Amino acid sequence: MSRLAFVLALLLLPWPAQADAVVLKGDFVQGGLVIGNTTPSDQVFLDEKRVEVSANGWFVFGFGWDFKDTASLKIRHKDGAEEAQTFKIDKRVYKTEEVTGLPPSKVTPSKEFLARIRKENGEIARIRGISTDKDWFLSGWDWPAEGRISGVFGSQRVLNGVPKRPHFGLDIAAPVGTAVVASTDGTVRLVETDLFYTGGTIMIDHGHGLVSVYSHLSQLNVTVGQFVAQGTKIGEIGMTGRATGPHLDWRLNWFDQRLDPELLLKKVPQN
Template sequence: MIRLPAILLLCLGLLVARLAVANEPPPGLAWQGDFVQGGMVVGVAQPGVSLKLGERSVPVAPDGRFVFGFGRDEAAILPLGISYGDGRDFVVTLNVAPRQYDIQRIEGLPPAQVTPPPALLERIRRENAAIAAVRQRNTPRTDFLQGWIWPAKGRISGVYGSQRILNGEPRQPHFGIDIAAPAGSPVVASTDGEVALAEPDLYYTGGTIILDHGMGVTAVYSHLQTIAVKVGQRVRQGEVIGTVGSTGRSTGPHLDWRVNWFDVRLDPQRLLPKQQ
């Protein structure tokens, strides 16, 4: 067994700790963002660099721009592989800060409110597959760099990461922010993008729009009463794309707004200005 000198071990330990706490980019990269569960990081790399976050390749634009994000339950330590194109390969250890989420337990619900009827399962699978396909889009635009505005005005009635346990069965966590507002209130594009999906009646989310913001970043607008855009249409930040509704599996008028990096669910509220 090879034993390293104590002073070398100490130096290595201090270096790893420094990188883990500060998440400093190595030479040839620059980044800024939220190194926390649900956070997004944007950056730029020198030409020829390729990146891999855990097991997923990170697209890098020709000008070196890139983006990646962390899921709700992301591991505390995540490796970022960096290949410089000249034979140099490195792994940077990223430290992802954990969060605590609101967990609610509700018992005594009728079974139909917990599990969809079997006759609807095929429809749900088909709709989920269509949404999953949109989330895999990797277009070269970088609309996400523009910044984000609130997509609707109203009271925050649901937050990212919360979860319900119904009749003892854990349900899928909530991956967006709910904004309660009167039915018919305007919903606007939070940043520039292209309409990748516009469906008036999905089982879970009712009237639904997905905007593609480039490089795997998409945003979902759900439970809409009306839809004012079509697939393939380019929209600008602040442009009205629909209205608040209570369609799909909804108990009242609100907008459920979500942001994804491919299939990684990000916390949209962390992208927004603090005030509506």
């Protein structure tokens, strides 16, 4: 009989549950995040990719917006023994969103902007690749701003009539100057006032490859390397970059997997 059990934790279940169990809590769905706990000496693999395990046994993984039907989690013990479990990943049906009124240069950039865009994207990709064993994400998740939901994760964007990539964030519309706070504990990795697409942008590292992005800001109140606790004001809503109105575009990534931050939240705050 297997000496290891995979436990899917319910909201009311204290966790980690027991030393010989892998406890998993989260959403096994496209865009979902899962937090796990195991014996700290274990090695964890998601579809053969090594997953960071902290000194307290915590680990995380996520499923992008178009993730395949299943995922396999493998645990390798200190003595070399292995246990594995395959999980079904639920598919989602996404909306189509039409956005009009954008400057043509923001829909189809001219050649003069391409070098700038590549440089900015390279730095963003570098930060998304950061891996630490810090458990800052254990502070939980809260809304980064109060406002109206104006855009949702995974929706197909049609910009000025031109089909574009899906939207990978959650848009919160509110007046310019509305406070934006850190949704989770973490360390600031990027602070830029004028990125081509996202304008005023902050990226925060929450540990284990989890990075959140706050875009279109009018004001930025943090510096690179600064640790921010959940609820700390980091900036203010604006309409910088590619935006037709004041809003916050809030995103969450696990390395190259685009996650839906709304799945982590309980209710929608309204002005």
